[in-house]
Amino acid sequence: xxxxxxxxxxxxxxxxxxxxxxxxxxxxxxxxxxxxxxxxxxxxxxxxxxxxxxxxxxxxxxxxxxxxxxxxxxxxxxxxxxxxxxxxxxxxxxxxxxxxxxxxxxxxxxxxxxxxxxxxxxxxxxxxxxxxxxxxxxxxxxxxxxxxxxxxxxxxxxxxxxxxxxxxxxxxxxxxxxxxxxxxxxxxxxxxxxxxxxxxxxxxxxxxxxxxxxxxxxxxx
Amino acid sequence: xxxxxxxxxxxxxxxxxxxxxxxxxxxxxxxxxxxxxxxxxxxxxxxxxxxxxxxxxxxxxxxxxxxxxxxxxxxxxxxxxxxxxxxxxxxxxxxxxxxxxxxxxxxxxxxxxxxxxxxxxxxxxxxxxxxxxxxxxxxxxxxxxxxxxxxxxxxxxxxxxxxxxxxxxxxxxxxxxxxxxxxxxxxxxxxxxxxxxxxxxxxxxxxxxxxxxxxxxxxxxxxxxxxxxxxxxxxxxxxxxxxxxxxxxxxxxxxxxx
Ligand SMILES: Nc1ncnc2c1ncn2[C@@H]1O[C@H](COP(=O)(O)OP(=O)(O)O)[C@@H](O)[C@H]1O
Ligand SMILES: [Mg+2]
Numbered sequence: 001x002x003x004x005x006x007x008x009x010x011x012x013x014x015x016x017x018x019x020x021x022x023x024x025x026x027x028x029x030x031x032x033x034x035x036x037x038x039x040x041x042x043x044x045x046x047x048x049x050x051x052x053x054x055x056x057x058x059x060x061x062x063x064x065x066x067x068x069x070x071x072x073x074x075x076x077x078x079x080x081x082x083x084x085x086x087x088x089x090x091x092x093x094x095x096x097x098x099x100x101x102x103x104x105x106x107x108x109x110x111x112x113x114x115x116x117x118x119x120x121x122x123x124x125x126x127x128x129x130x131x132x133x134x135x136x137x138x139x140x141x142x143x144x145x146x147x148x149x150x151x152x153x154x155x156x157x158x159x160x161x162x163x164x165x166x167x168x169x170x171x172x173x174x175x176x177x178x179x180x181x182x183x184x185x186x187x188x189x190x191x192x193x194x195x196x197x198x199x200x201x202x203x204x205x206x207x208x209x210x211x212x213x214x215x216x217x218x219x220x221x
Numbered sequence: 222x223x224x225x226x227x228x229x230x231x232x233x234x235x236x237x238x239x240x241x242x243x244x245x246x247x248x249x250x251x252x253x254x255x256x257x258x259x260x261x262x263x264x265x266x267x268x269x270x271x272x273x274x275x276x277x278x279x280x281x282x283x284x285x286x287x288x289x290x291x292x293x294x295x296x297x298x299x300x301x302x303x304x305x306x307x308x309x310x311x312x313x314x315x316x317x318x319x320x321x322x323x324x325x326x327x328x329x330x331x332x333x334x335x336x337x338x339x340x341x342x343x344x345x346x347x348x349x350x351x352x353x354x355x356x357x358x359x360x361x362x363x364x365x366x367x368x369x370x371x372x373x374x375x376x377x378x379x380x381x382x383x384x385x386x387x388x389x390x391x392x393x394x395x396x397x398x399x400x401x402x403x404x405x406x407x408x409x410x411x412x413x414x415x416x417x418x419x420x421x422x423x424x425x426x427x428x429x430x431x432x433x434x435x436x437x438x439x440x441x442x443x444x445x446x447x448x449x450x451x452x453x454x455x456x457x458x459x460x461x462x463x464x465x466x467x468x469x470x471x472x473x474x475x476x477x478x479x
Binding site for chain 1: 276279280303308311312314315316318320321322323324325326335336339340341367368369370377385388
């Protein structure tokens with residue numbers, strides 16, 4: 001078997017295009033999904049039983065079904081139900097946003113639970129009204145504490161977004177697979193694709209532990 | 222030395238305070254009247270309800286029965302089994318805890334100005350100016366922009382005191398504020414409290430440091446079993462207590478501490 005990795009360079013533009021789609025999809029969905037996930041986390045800790053029940057069902061459903069079926073459903077069933085055509089990018093964003101919301105809501109939920117009783121006592125002793133306690137003390141601390149896990153969630157999403165290749169979105173995975181099929185060079189192409197994913201994800205996983213250490217030290221005071 | 226400035230009008234009146242945690246009866250009919258000139262040190266065995274007393278005074282705990290008035294105004298009472306707290310009165314009381322309670326995501330300066338700006342609507346620039354002056358007075362001028370995790374335990378507690386003082390409290394509560402500190406850091410915090418005492422700030426202090434108690438108290442209360450066992454000037458309660466229980470406790474603590 002003769003390997004020729006120069007083929008990878010010949011398709012660098014196409015791979016870059018795929019990577020750019022993957023990155024855009026990841027960034028958009030972690031932001032929209034994170035925002036939705038934050039609201040879901042608040043709903044899950046709400047005193048209102050209906051809100052709590054509905055948000056729990058949502059989260060359990062999206063965590064308990066394969067992302068691939070969620071993607072297929074949004075791509076093929078949602079347009080039929082809504083009676084509108086959705087571009088594949090929009091469909092991909094919707095599907096991964098809904099999924100990311102379920103994942104990040106768990107992140108926010110546990111970080112909201114870690115703000116200590118003593119911090120709240122201090123708020124009361126300072127006469128801070130409930131609204132200020134939430135906006136100035138509880139939320140900022142919970143968000144700070146959630147950051148490392150959110151970054152982990154982002155890395156997972158970056159990798160899991162490769163599933164959109166199954167519905168024909170031209171992300172890094174899709175592009176790599178296509179070139180590999182058309183050039184009959186699977187070893188070079190698929191290895192290159194794996195390395196590109198790794199090259200992006202690995203520094204970020206290192207950043208998670210650094211960030212975690214810093215934030216924990218800060219919040220330990 | 223400050224007895225001349227002693228104001229004999231009542232500041233706090235606690236009447237028949239009862240507080241239980243489930244089956245555990247912590248306060249069992251506590252009556253304490255505090256004058257404006259008083260600096261009360263509360264001593265007593267661990268688990269005797271000292272922290273609970275301070276937390277009730279701060280409006281952090283519900284009570285089962287009794288009432289508290291502050292400066293002649295009703296402050297805390299019980300109606301239909303529910304504790305009613307006047308938040309306006311509560312704002313004139315400040316508290317510093319045994320645990321560090323600075324907000325870790327905010328700088329020292331931001332910790333100090335949060336309540337004045339958010340509660341009293343003070344301008345940020347005005348509050349910052351007052352905060353810097355207060356920090357300088359407590360020897361923390363260089364720490365205004367530091368974060369709590371960059372401070373020593375003694376510095377954190379001094380900042381916590383400054384944070385409470387930003388709201389111009391009429392009464393300060395201190396619950397074992399030096400207990401979590403390394404021994405060499407205790408003095409700097411006690412120094413700040415002595416300075417407040419010199420300015421006749423009314424205070425209620427829980428401490429196990431009998432030397433400090435003797436120095437700062439105008440009055441010492443020995444609490445055990447949820448009631449006041451002995452109440453009098455420091456020389457009496459710490460020096461020649463009347464009650465057997467007090468004597469036993471003082472002997473034990475003095476042997477451990479000094
Ligand atoms: N939040 C709580 N829940 C249940 N029991 C409590 C709580 N806080 C205090 N207690 C109990 O009340 C009693 C008095 O505690 P505390 O006021 O902390 O005493 P002290 O400060 O004198 O050591 C103890 O028996 C303690 O276990
Ligand atoms: Mg205590």
